Amino acid sequence: MHLVLFFIFGGLCVAGALNLLFQRHPINSALSLIVVMSSLAVLYLLLGAEFLAAAQVIVYSGAIMVLFTFVIMLLNAGREERTHGSKAAYAIGIPGAAALFAALTYIFLSNGTHLSSASLGEYLVTTDALSRVLFRDLLLPFEVTSVLILVAVLGAVALARKEN
Amino acid sequence: MLSVLKVIVVTVILLTAVAYTVLLERKVVGRIQNRWGPSRVGPFGLLQPLVDGIKLFLKEDLMPSGVYKPLYVLAPIIALSCALMSISMVPFGENIHYKGVDLFQISDINIGLLVVLGISSIGVYGIALSGWSSNNKYSLLGALRASAQIVSYELALGLSVIGVVLRSQSFRLRDIVDVQAKHGLLSWNVFGGFQLVAFFIYLMAAFAETNRTPFDLPEAESELTAGYHTEYSSMKFAMFFMAEYGNMITVGCVATLLFLGGWTSPFGNFFPAIGGPVVQALLPVFWFVIKVFFFLFLYIWVRGTLPRFRYDQLMGFGWKFLMPLAIANIIATSLWLAFRAA
Numbered sequence: 001m002h003l004v005l006f007f008i009f010g011g012l013c014v015a016g017a018l019n020l021l022f023q024r025h026p027i028n029s030a031l032s033l034i035v036v037m038s039s040l041a042v043l044y045l046l047l048g049a050e051f052l053a054a055a056q057v058i059v060y061s062g063a064i065m066v067l068f069t070f071v072i073m074l075l076n077a078g079r080e081e082r083t084h085g086s087k088a089a090y091a092i093g094i095p096g097a098a099a100l101f102a103a104l105t106y107i108f109l110s111n112g113t114h115l116s117s118a119s120l121g122e123y124l125v126t127t128d129a130l131s132r133v134l135f136r137d138l139l140l141p142f143e144v145t146s147v148l149i150l151v152a153v154l155g156a157v158a159l160a161r162k163e164n
Numbered sequence: 165m166l167s168v169l170k171v172i173v174v175t176v177i178l179l180t181a182v183a184y185t186v187l188l189e190r191k192v193v194g195r196i197q198n199r200w201g202p203s204r205v206g207p208f209g210l211l212q213p214l215v216d217g218i219k220l221f222l223k224e225d226l227m228p229s230g231v232y233k234p235l236y237v238l239a240p241i242i243a244l245s246c247a248l249m250s251i252s253m254v255p256f257g258e259n260i261h262y263k264g265v266d267l268f269q270i271s272d273i274n275i276g277l278l279v280v281l282g283i284s285s286i287g288v289y290g291i292a293l294s295g296w297s298s299n300n301k302y303s304l305l306g307a308l309r310a311s312a313q314i315v316s317y318e319l320a321l322g323l324s325v326i327g328v329v330l331r332s333q334s335f336r337l338r339d340i341v342d343v344q345a346k347h348g349l350l351s352w353n354v355f356g357g358f359q360l361v362a363f364f365i366y367l368m369a370a371f372a373e374t375n376r377t378p379f380d381l382p383e384a385e386s387e388l389t390a391g392y393h394t395e396y397s398s399m400k401f402a403m404f405f406m407a408e409y410g411n412m413i414t415v416g417c418v419a420t421l422l423f424l425g426g427w428t429s430p431f432g433n434f435f436p437a438i439g440g441p442v443v444q445a446l447l448p449v450f451w452f453v454i455k456v457f458f459f460l461f462l463y464i465w466v467r468g469t470l471p472r473f474r475y476d477q478l479m480g481f482g483w484k485f486l487m488p489l490a491i492a493n494i495i496a497t498s499l500w501l502a503f504r505a506a
Contacts, residue, residue, distance in 0.1 A: 027235070027296065034289070051335075054278035058322070062285025063315055066292065070311045073296045073304065109168075126274070127335060 004107060006046055008100065013039035026072045030065060037061040051127040166265045171252070174270055178251050182409040183213035189464045196468035217402075225398040228298070235297035240396065240403035243290025247410035250283040254417045255338050257427045257448040268427075268449065269338075276337040277329065280418055281322055284373060288314045290407065291375075291392050298395040306391025309381045309475065313372055316482040317379075321369035323490035327362040327497040328353050328422045337418075341426030348432025352425040358500065361493045363423045365486050367462075370415040372482065374408065377467040381475055416459030420452060427452040 016035035023029045037060040044053040134142055187202065187209065194201025202209035227233070253276040257268035266272060273279065288311055295307020329335060331353065332343040344352050353359040372379040383391030393404045420426060427448035429435075437444060473481070 027293075031235075031293075038286075050273075050275045051278070054275050054282055057282035058278065058285050058318075062282060062288070063318065066285075066288055066311050066315050069289070069292050069296075070308065070315075073292065073308060073311075128333070 002046060004103075006043070008103065009039045009042040009046075012100075013043065027069065030068045030072055033068070034061050034065045037065065049125050049130075051125070051130050166263060167270075170265060170267075171270055174251060175248060178248065178410065178413065179406070181413055182406050183217065185409045185413065185460055186216070186405070187213050188460065189467070192461070192464045193468045196465075220399060220402040223398040225400065228300075228395050230299040231395065232297040232299065235293045236395075237400075239290050239294035239297060240400045240407070241290075242293065243287060243407035244403040244410070246283050246287035246290065247407040247414065250280045250414045251410075251417070253277075253280050253337060254414070254421065255341065255426065256452050257445065259338060260445050267445070272336070272338060275335045277325065277335045277340070277418075277422075280414070281318075281325075284411070284414075285314075285318055287407070287411070290404075294396070294404070295392040298392070300395050302388045302390070302394045303392050306383055306388050306394070310375060310392060313375075313379065313381060313478060313482075316479060317369040317372035317486070320365055320482060320486035320490050321373060323487065323494060324362045324365035324369060325422055326490075326494050327359050328357065330494070330497050330501055331357050331359070337421050337426075341421055341428065344425040345428045346432065348428065348434065349425075349430040350432070352423065352428075352430075354423040358497070359423060359493075361489065362497075363419075365490050365493070366419060366423065368486055369482075370419065371463070371466070372478070374411045374415055374463075376408075376412065376463055378470040378473050379478060380472060381478060412460060412463055413456065416456040416463075417452075419459055420455040424455045426455075 013036050016032045016039060020029045020032040020036065023032060038057060041053040041056040041061070044050075044056060190212070191201040191209070202212040205211045205215050227236075252270035253273070255269035255272065259269075259272075260267045291310040291314075292307045295303040295305075295310070298304070328340060332340040334340065340353075344357070347356065350356045354363045371377075375381075375383060383393070388394070393401055396404060429447070429451050439447075
């Protein structure tokens, strides 16, 4: 099961990344990037990093990419490039999504006595263990990184401020 | 097979609850405004949701000519599926297994709370894409407001639940409830866990996340006609509507689990256990439903009472008031927990 899930979501990740490059319209590219981020979250989950997977979805797919789409919508970039989708996407898209859904359902149903007990990774990094490493063993690098991010935020504010 | 059946039953119950929450809203807001609300279809208007559903099904599904079709169709699907998905994490009652199937929860996972937050953060794409793909200024403005508002209030929402997580030391929703089970009302997070401030922040942020009054700027009808769903009709419009009420119910469920002790009785073990095992299994579900109903009523009550915020007030409230307050709450809670542990 582990390997099949890896291939499905790894493939989805690569396909999303390729689609990101091939799409002409920025909003389609942004949506492909969301697919990449979300598939990465599943790959993290397969490695047993559950907190990292959730943070990936909440922070990257949920917040940062919203800002991306926000900017694209605000600038309304690429209006003249508006396409009406490829024929291949219409032909393959819906059956492909249905097949994917069927495959995933089969995997989950056949691998646990019921849906909720299907375990993904072979080992598990709990949030507890993660925070122990982050806030005890690697405290100094962690704090230095956060200061670095703060500096970057302040720099962005200083650069964007109107001069009067 | 039984687990698939469970998923279907929960979804049907949720959709029915959505339909009747709409009726409840129309009735209660009607009474607040000194009128009857729907009263013609069936006794007390109880069949109104059914008739509304039929009407929306039979309406013509208009496709405006200027829209970007793939995303225009996809947007309501994203909104509705995200609203329905997060209910799978919610435990409705005690951990009772029948033939190896957990009766009162679809999936019990270690990071349940984070998954609920993650799904709700994905749900914003439904609104954002609908506004953009509609090719309409009102829709676009509504969608921009919605994305900005949801991203801002998600921060306060996420920070407000950390106090609760600190107390239970787990993201698993069942663990969070178990911590609050001991002394009934007194050990609920909102009272015994001293998370009253967090509860307040969560409630404010949740109102903003679900686009409800006083934070319903994305669909402010006096300025934006209907905001992001201006161009939608028929079932596509109904899907947005269902998503909004589905989100309300999910937020009510999560607030119940996090702050009001979930399915535990407010009296703790004060009263002796009565009835057989079936009654003992269903009584917690009853308490859970009562608490969720309280939240739904609160939503409607607030809608009937408060006027809408101005947009700059909304942003200022989120960033300058709720977020610092949430951080202060985290610091106070962790100091208190450390002090108690020492």
